[in-house]
Amino acid sequence: MLKNKRALLISVAVYVVISCVMALLFEHLMKTKETHGVGTDHEKAIRDCIVKPSGEKLDDIGGLQDVKDDLYRNVIIPLRNPSVFFKGPKALRPPKGILLHGPPGTGKTMLAKALASESGVNFMALSSATLESKWWGESAKLVQAAFQLARTELQPCIIFFDEIDGMGRARSDQDQACVYSFKVELLRNLDGIDGTDGQSPVMVLACTNCANSLDPALRRRLPHVINVGKPDSKSRLDILKKLTRDEMGSGIETIQHGKTTKKINTNESVAEMTDGYTGSDLTALYSVASSFRLAEANITTLLENLNPEAPDGHDLMKMVGPLKLRHWKVAFQHNESTRSISLGMGI
Numbered sequence: 001m002l003k004n005k006r007a008l009l010i011s012v013a014v015y016v017v018i019s020c021v022m023a024l025l026f027e028h029l030m031k032t033k034e035t036h037g038v039g040t041d042h043e044k045a046i047r048d049c050i051v052k053p054s055g056e057k058l059d060d061i062g063g064l065q066d067v068k069d070d071l072y073r074n075v076i077i078p079l080r081n082p083s084v085f086f087k088g089p090k091a092l093r094p095p096k097g098i099l100l101h102g103p104p105g106t107g108k109t110m111l112a113k114a115l116a117s118e119s120g121v122n123f124m125a126l127s128s129a130t131l132e133s134k135w136w137g138e139s140a141k142l143v144q145a146a147f148q149l150a151r152t153e154l155q156p157c158i159i160f161f162d163e164i165d166g167m168g169r170a171r172s173d174q175d176q177a178c179v180y181s182f183k184v185e186l187l188r189n190l191d192g193i194d195g196t197d198g199q200s201p202v203m204v205l206a207c208t209n210c211a212n213s214l215d216p217a218l219r220r221r222l223p224h225v226i227n228v229g230k231p232d233s234k235s236r237l238d239i240l241k242k243l244t245r246d247e248m249g250s251g252i253e254t255i256q257h258g259k260t261t262k263k264i265n266t267n268e269s270v271a272e273m274t275d276g277y278t279g280s281d282l283t284a285l286y287s288v289a290s291s292f293r294l295a296e297a298n299i300t301t302l303l304e305n306l307n308p309e310a311p312d313g314h315d316l317m318k319m320v321g322p323l324k325l326r327h328w329k330v331a332f333q334h335n336e337s338t339r340s341i342s343l344g345m346g347i
């Protein structure tokens with residue numbers, strides 16, 4: 001009798017242990033399966049790509065008025081009013097895919113950041129670094145996860161691909177299998193956002209310096225193409241005004257011209273002499289000109305004159321004085337000479 005009871009207890013214990021092992025094994029198998037399909041890891045990586053607005057505004061961007069108007073009309077207004085523009089009459093639907101293209105340094109990424117802030121919707125920035133480095137071989141699943149999350153949870157939403165030429169080149173036989181499947185997945189999902197009559201407020205924004213190298217199929221799915229060109233002198237003036245808006249006392253200066261004196265507008269003169277410069281070039285020029293202005297002032301003595309209790313950069317700037325055309329000119333010459341060296345024209 002006792003023997004039978006013990007045998008029963010042992011078999012129950014064995015049964016419980018086997019059940020536990022099976023349960024653990026099953027859980028492990030499920031986890032492995034999940035990482036083979038689109039799983040929580042992919043979703044987590046995509047959630048890490050959701051950008052917190054940096055506070056950049058369209059108004060901080062100089063020139064490009066037509067581009068800013070276009071983006072305001074076609075992206076910001078529809079995403080702020082999804083029920084009107086996405087669920088209403090088809091004639092009101094904005095383009096689902098927008099391609100910004102133009103030379104480097106013209107403000108494409110800056111425009112995207114401003115859209116992230118001003119649209120007030122979720123903004124997912126997918127770079128080739130995220131999609132290709134850590135997740136090498138998994139990028140197709142990341143793309144799938146991104147669009148899935150956007151459609152279900154994050155909408156209204158912008159999915160942003162900066163420098164898409166790095167990931168969306170024309171497909172070729174030389175592509176590794178994972179690169180090829182990434183491109184195919186991207187195309188499939190771009191088609192998907194137009195599904196259900198294009199009612200989900202998800203827009204794709206992409207930037208490139210090199211639209212010609214994009215896969216033609218990808219170009220077709222980004223039908224609204226906006227050219228972000230180099231600024232003309234009026235736009236350069238606008239960029240310079242924005243760059244120097246915190247400068248005190250800059251603007252009009254009097255220069256000696258032979259025996260006569262002449263009043264000039266500093267920014268206008270700089271805009272005239274910087275033909276071919278982009279917004280990024282002008283930003284770099286401003287930084288060099290500012291450093292020449294500091295070099296000209298006797299910084300050590302000026303620092304001694306600051307309030308020792310609360311030394312403040314604004315006080316130092318007041319003592320250093322406004323940025324003058326001569327600072328810009330020295331910076332310009334310095335830039336031109338370093339440019340010619342980098343182009344192999346140095347002696």
Ligand SMILES: Nc1ncnc2c1ncn2[C@@H]1O[C@H](COP(=O)(O)OP(=O)(O)O)[C@@H](O)[C@H]1O
Nearest residue numbers: 061062104105106107108109110239279280283
């Ligand atoms: N139109 C512009 N107005 C003001 N700053 C600009 C403009 N274009 C470029 N910049 C400056 O140059 C930097 C680089 O520009 P970016 O947007 O990265 O150029 P792109 O993406 O076209 O290569 C910006 O962070 C900004 O400081």
Ligand SMILES: [Mg+2]
Nearest residue numbers: 108109162207
């Ligand atoms: Mg860029």
